[in-house]
Amino acid sequence: MSSFVYDALPMRVVFGSGSLARVADEVERLGLQRVLVLCTPQQRELADQVAELLGNRAAGVFDQARMHVPVETVEAAGTVAVDLEADGWVAAGGGSTIGLGKALALRTGLPVVAVPTTYAGSEMTPIWGLTQDGRKKTGRDRSVLPHTVIYDPDLTLSLPPSVSATSGLNALAHAVEALYAPDVSPVVSAMAEQGVRDLAAALPLIAADPGDSAARAACLQGAWLCGACLGSTTMGLHHKLCHVLGGMLDLPHAETHAVVLPHVAAYNLPAAPSAAAALNRALATDDAAAALAYLGSRLDVPPGLRDLGVAASDLPRIAAEVLAHPYANPRPVTGPDLETLLHTAWKGRT
Ligand SMILES: NC(=O)C1=CN([C@@H]2O[C@H](COP(=O)(O)OP(=O)(O)OC[C@H]3O[C@@H](n4cnc5c(N)ncnc54)[C@H](O)[C@@H]3O)[C@@H](O)[C@H]2O)C=CC1
Numbered sequence: 001m002s003s004f005v006y007d008a009l010p011m012r013v014v015f016g017s018g019s020l021a022r023v024a025d026e027v028e029r030l031g032l033q034r035v036l037v038l039c040t041p042q043q044r045e046l047a048d049q050v051a052e053l054l055g056n057r058a059a060g061v062f063d064q065a066r067m068h069v070p071v072e073t074v075e076a077a078g079t080v081a082v083d084l085e086a087d088g089w090v091a092a093g094g095g096s097t098i099g100l101g102k103a104l105a106l107r108t109g110l111p112v113v114a115v116p117t118t119y120a121g122s123e124m125t126p127i128w129g130l131t132q133d134g135r136k137k138t139g140r141d142r143s144v145l146p147h148t149v150i151y152d153p154d155l156t157l158s159l160p161p162s163v164s165a166t167s168g169l170n171a172l173a174h175a176v177e178a179l180y181a182p183d184v185s186p187v188v189s190a191m192a193e194q195g196v197r198d199l200a201a202a203l204p205l206i207a208a209d210p211g212d213s214a215a216r217a218a219c220l221q222g223a224w225l226c227g228a229c230l231g232s233t234t235m236g237l238h239h240k241l242c243h244v245l246g247g248m249l250d251l252p253h254a255e256t257h258a259v260v261l262p263h264v265a266a267y268n269l270p271a272a273p274s275a276a277a278a279l280n281r282a283l284a285t286d287d288a289a290a291a292l293a294y295l296g297s298r299l300d301v302p303p304g305l306r307d308l309g310v311a312a313s314d315l316p317r318i319a320a321e322v323l324a325h326p327y328a329n330p331r332p333v334t335g336p337d338l339e340t341l342l343h344t345a346w347k348g349r350t
């Protein structure tokens with residue numbers, strides 16, 4: 001590649017076991033006096049720990065973050081923040097909680113400190129999502145990019161093996177699509193290849209022993225790299241399919257990515273030789289799509305879309321919506337091709 005554009009995203013990263021202890025210093029560094037700590041109901045204990053570490057810089061905890069960022073949740077959190085005179089957000093959790101922080105940043109311009117506890121990678125992207133009246137909108141805006149990200153692998157030790165697996169494959173999908181994106185660059189390719197290598201090696205170790213600290217650190221580092229790839233490139237067919245499946249059928253985000261990824265890879269990689277070569281190196285294979293499918297089976301991810309509750313009769317309207325608003329893709333997507341791909345993903349591995 002002789003000419004390219006790489007738009008670097010400004011980001012401070014604090015990485016390492018025990019780094020959560022630095023949250024107060026990081027908030028102080030940004031000049032914030034009263035931050036609202038965000039979490040899901042399931043991660044209240046973590047949020048309380050963060051608030052305790054923040055001491056008088058914590059305005060309070062809002063514990064109602066939900067997947068796909070419903071607009072009502074953003075409004076409720078915004079009201080609490082105004083009442084408490086909050087001047088920033090600490091989002092402690094997975095993509096749902098960080099997504100709430102980003103939606104609040106978009107509305108208020110107040111900065112986010114992200115403390116990721118899954119491998120979704122949202123903390124590395126300027127992509128926001130918001131769901132209103134059953135429709136999810138997404139967009140890109142630099143104002144939602146967290147100012148600081150604290151990656152503490154200790155916080156991922158509690159992530160169940162099944163969620164670790166699907167979340168890790170969600171991260172891998174960012175790297176796969178970045179490698180054949182129209183705006184890929186050598187910097188992104190290097191990050192993507194290393195991210196895939198880290199995650200593919202460490203995810204099976206976590207499946208065998210969720211308490212493996214070294215594997216947890218490797219996965220979080222891989223997720224960081226893959227998230228950064230997503231943040232710097234245009235998404236393709238895989239992300240489009242997952243957005244439509246998630247939005248129209250309310251499917252779980254990470255599981256949908258995990259099921260669909262090998263099928264889109266098998267479709268796209270023959271048309272994207274340098275992406276295929278990078279993935280083959282990272283996965284130590286000569287057939288990256290098959291290696292991704294095998295990784296999913298080793299990690300016990302659900303075999304097919306039908307296992308996520310999709311009916312065969314749903315597939316035509318999914319295909320129609322994907323074709324109506326296509327994303328950039330290395331291989332042209334025709335109706336019959338898409339129907340075959342969706343049907344294969346629906347049936348899944350047998
Ligand atoms: N804007 C972006 O760039 C991106 C956004 N996303 C968005 O993120 C959302 C999905 O995020 P995910 O991280 O997949 O799921 P999530 O944030 O919904 O977490 C799944 C569940 O696991 C729990 N959990 C999280 N970390 C845990 C831990 N360490 N231990 C125990 N439980 C834990 C959560 O409380 C939640 O109940 C979707 O809405 C998706 O659209 C995902 C990737 C990129």
Ligand SMILES: O=C(O)/C=C\C(=O)CC(=O)O
Nearest residue numbers: 099127128129138239242
């Ligand atoms: O699909 C993904 O993993 C990446 C981006 C999003 O999920 C954007 C969003 O809907 O928040």
